Amino acid sequence: MPLSAATSAREILTGLHAIMASRGSAQSKLDKVVDLIADKMKSEVCSIYLLRQNNLELFATHGLRKEAVHVTRLHMGEGLVGTIAAEGRVLNLAEAADHPAFLYKPETGEERFHSLAGVPIMRLESPIGVLAVQHADPRRYQDVEIEALQTVAMVLSEMIAAARLTDGARRGRLRSAGPLRLPGLRLVAGMAKGVAVFHEPRVVVEHTVADDIEAERERVYAAFRKMREQIDNMAKEAEFGTTGEHQEILETYRMFAYDEGWSRRINSAIDSGLTAEAAIERVQQRTRARMQEIDDPLLKERMHDLEDLSNRLLRIVSGRMGTAAQTGLARDTVLIARNLGPAELLEYDRRRLKAVLLEEGSLTSHMTIVARAIGVPVIGRLHDIRHSVEDGETILVDGDNGSVIIRPNRQLMSGFEHRMTLSQKRRAEFAAVRNLPAKTLDGVRCSVMVNAGLAEDASSLPMSGADGIGLFRTEFQFLVSATLPGRDRQLRLYTKVLEAAGNRPVVFRTVDIGGDKALPYLTDDAEEQAENPAMGWRALRLSLDRSTLMKAQARALLEASGGKTLMVMFPMISEPWEYEEARGLFEEQVEWARHAHRKLPSQILYGAMLEVPALAEMLDQLLPRVDFISVGTNDLTQFLFAADRSDPRLAQRYDWLSPAILRFLKRILDQAAAANVPVRICGEMAGRPLEAMALVGLGAENFSITPAAVGPVKAMIRSLDAATIRTRMSQLLAKPPKDMRKALGDWARRHNVVVG
Numbered sequence: 062m063p064l065s066a067a068t069s070a071r072e073i074l075t076g077l078h079a080i081m082a083s084r085g086s087a088q089s090k091l092d093k094v095v096d097l098i099a100d101k102m103k104s105e106v107c108s109i110y111l112l113r114q115n116n117l118e119l120f121a122t123h124g125l126r127k128e129a130v131h132v133t134r135l136h137m138g139e140g141l142v143g144t145i146a147a148e149g150r151v152l153n154l155a156e157a158a159d160h161p162a163f164l165y166k167p168e169t170g171e172e173r174f175h176s177l178a179g180v181p182i183m184r185l186e187s188p189i190g191v192l193a194v195q196h197a198d199p200r201r202y203q204d205v206e207i208e209a210l211q212t213v214a215m216v217l218s219e220m221i222a223a224a225r226l227t228d229g230a231r232r233g234r235l236r237s238a239g240p241l242r243l244p245g246l247r248l249v250a251g252m253a254k255g256v257a258v259f260h261e262p263r264v265v266v267e268h269t270v271a272d273d274i275e276a277e278r279e280r281v282y283a284a285f286r287k288m289r290e291q292i293d294n295m296a297k298e299a300e301f302g303t304t305g306e307h308q309e310i311l312e313t314y315r316m317f318a319y320d321e322g323w324s325r326r327i328n329s330a331i332d333s334g335l336t337a338e339a340a341i342e343r344v345q346q347r348t349r350a351r352m353q354e355i356d357d358p359l360l361k362e363r364m365h366d367l368e369d370l371s372n373r374l375l376r377i378v379s380g381r382m383g384t385a386a387q388t389g390l391a392r393d394t395v396l397i398a399r400n401l402g403p404a405e406l407l408e409y410d411r412r413r414l415k416a417v418l419l420e421e422g423s424l425t426s427h428m429t430i431v432a433r434a435i436g437v438p439v440i441g442r443l444h445d446i447r448h449s450v451e452d453g454e455t456i457l458v459d460g461d462n463g464s465v466i467i468r469p470n471r472q473l474m475s476g477f478e479h480r481m482t483l484s485q486k487r488r489a490e491f492a493a494v495r496n497l498p499a500k501t502l503d504g505v506r507c508s509v510m511v512n513a514g515l516a517e518d519a520s521s522l523p524m525s526g527a528d529g530i531g532l533f534r535t536e537f538q539f540l541v542s543a544t545l546p547g548r549d550r551q552l553r554l555y556t557k558v559l560e561a562a563g564n565r566p567v568v569f570r571t572v573d574i575g576g577d578k579a580l581p582y583l584t585d586d587a588e589e590q591a592e593n594p595a596m597g598w599r600a601l602r603l604s605l606d607r608s609t610l611m612k613a614q615a616r617a618l619l620e621a622s623g624g625k626t627l628m629v630m631f632p633m634i635s636e637p638w639e640y641e642e643a644r645g646l647f648e649e650q651v652e653w654a655r656h657a658h659r660k661l662p663s664q665i666l667y668g669a670m671l672e673v674p675a676l677a678e679m680l681d682q683l684l685p686r687v688d689f690i691s692v693g694t695n696d697l698t699q700f701l702f703a704a705d706r707s708d709p710r711l712a713q714r715y716d717w718l719s720p721a722i723l724r725f726l727k728r729i730l731d732q733a734a735a736a737n738v739p740v741r742i743c744g745e746m747a748g749r750p751l752e753a754m755a756l757v758g759l760g761a762e763n764f765s766i767t768p769a770a771v772g773p774v775k776a777m778i779r780s781l782d783a784a785t786i787r788t789r790m791s792q793l794l795a796k797p798p799k800d801m802r803k804a805l806g807d808w809a810r811r812h813n814v815v816v817g
């Protein structure tokens with residue numbers, strides 16, 4: 062036996078290269094291949110079995126009886142060969158007959174041989190055959206021999222696929238090729254159907270045998286350098302998030318990216334004659350096989366990180382770096398990603414993007430908010446989704462129930478279509494309610510506005526049935542731009558929004574950048590180091606420090622609102638002086654505009670967002686100075702519970718209907734009512750009918766919600782008696798039940814309130 066796996070494999074590969082390049086039928090080539098391997102590995106038998114019509118057929122052999130070729134067939138999972146293929150793993154047996162799966166096939170004449178080593182031949186991670194060697198001596202094969210067999214199997218797969226000798230590979234292991242239902246967390250409701258597309262596409266290795274080993278080595282070095290650079294940059298970018306789980310993932314990425322063992326293994330695979338791509342894939346296969354034997358879930362998780370990184374390395378080396386957005390979507394698509402940022406989501410063609418499935422994700426992250434705004438269903442917390450589905454497979458997304466069905470059969474498909482029709486019907490019913498007034502049964506007139514942030518949102522306003530835009534997130538324009546939008550670009554957007562809104566009010570919020578809305582072109586050393594960007598240099602804090610930015614925005618807003626009412630509010634106010642300063646800055650710009658004889662708004666209303674709990678303690682100081690208050694329950698909740706709103710592990714932990722939040726909101730609402738200052742609730746909470754019902758019970762009457770929720774929330778309001786829910790809420794808050802959500806749900810049902 063040769064000394065190292067590399068030399069052994071290289072010798073065989075050189076021979077294989079010649080066979081592959083030679084003329085002749087695929088059969089004659091495979092006949093030569095088994096002779097070559099038997100010769101180089103000094104084995105008495107070498108056989109190739111290929112998957113044809115769901116059977117593993119003995120296709121070529123050196124050492125077994127030739128009459129058995131194309132005659133001996135095994136099912137997937139049958140005998141040793143069937144086990145190797147079905148389980149996608151290596152068998153290395155000194156005494157093959159002792160293995161429980163051993164099945165004797167008399168036509169092969171294999172009774173003379175005691176030992177067997179077999180490896181699966183994989184294509185697109187799916188088994189398409191088996192390569193096996195046998196010896197008369199009862200011996201266990203050395204690791205280097207197994208390695209060599211695996212490397213050869215990889216090259217063979219290219220040859221077999223090119224000759225179309227097998228059933229054709231589809232990604233995914235055969236044993237999981239049936240329908241699969243996965244539960245997740247509903248982030249944006251809605252139902253959709255489409256084909257799976259990976260946000261970061263996987264690379265299929267086309268060429269496995271290297272022409273020039275040195276050149277391949279150089280390619281891998283360069284790819285490693287680039288990958289390490291990318292990972293380092295990711296760690297620097299606040300956009301990726303530097304807290305909690307992200308931090309851990311990054312740390313692991315870094316550890317793997319700099320792992321010498323990994324690059325060494327890839328290098329030695331190149332030594333054996335593989336291309337850079339094939340070497341990366343080969344090492345990954347080995348890791349994958351090892352992963353299957355590990356029982357520790359934590360370690361498995363880490364192995365997925367390595368898989369991610371390996372895929373990244375493959376993409377770099379093969380020059381296929383773009384996301385699926387750059388390649389374009391050809392069909393109705395269900396996008397699959399570990400996580401996604403708001404700007405990344407907006408890069409996709411919205412006509413084709415039907416749903417997004419994430420392994421992470423949380424209810425109030427900005428990507429979820431953007432998806433909700435553009436009406437794309439999202440399911441998060443789908444454990445291992447990226448490894449459970451293959452590119453191009455059909456997926457049914459039940460965003461209403463928070464589950465997905467992969468590879469549905471006809472029955473599942475028809476059941477889903479039935480539910481989808483019902484869901485559309487329900488939506489149509491809500492659409493009918495949309496344009497009716499949001500008045501409770503006892504005559505309390507609520508205002509239902511929408512949250513918006515993109516130019517397109519403005520034009521759909523008349524159709525949404527909303528009373529106006531209660532929160533215009535101006536930072537979305539910044540998020541979707543490659544460069545900082547200047548005053549003119551802002552002016553154009555604000556003008557368009559106001560025009561589309563007509564007589565309806567629009568509340569502009571000044572930029573709230575930072576947290577999970579970091580901009581690559583606007584960073585700061587301090588921000589890069591921030592451990593918790595959501596509580597860092599963000600929103601108004603940043604705007605006050607970068608007053609040029611704020612001034613430009615103020616001028617754009619003032620000019621766009623010439624002759625009209627300008628409603629503007631400031632995000633993340635923690636103390637009243639911040640509000641004063643921001644307002645002062647605006648007023649300076651008003652003065653400037655007056656001097657410059659610019660047309661001024663007919664009226665300016667200033668508001669503060671209440672989303673930092675500290676501000677609630679200072680309302681007595683703040684209320685006399687503001688025209689309105691807007692409560693951002695997304696941030697308020699994360700700060701009240703000290704629970705990162707984009708941390709997927711906390712996504713289901715705290716409930717908006719918890720007495721702590723409800724009591725807190727009640728205090729704010731009561732205090733503002735006493736001071737005669739209107740309050741609008743504009744976080745995601747208000748867009749959920751049951752939560753909105755509780756808010757009415759607390760005395761809230763103004764809501765700003767996601768457009769799709771206008772119908773359901775109005776339907777709830779129109780079926781509710783405000784006085785009764787107020788009484789009930791007072792009782793519930795005085796003596797909170799164990800499960801507030803259940804108590805409110807039961808109450809709604811008993812009182813026929815439409816809550817979903």
Ligand code: PEP
Pocket residue numbers: 430532534573672692693694695696697743744745
């Ligand atoms: C909020 O925090 O609730 C809010 C409305 O603002 P954003 O979600 O944009 O942070």
Ligand code: MG
Pocket residue numbers: 632672693695696
């Ligand atoms: Mg906020």
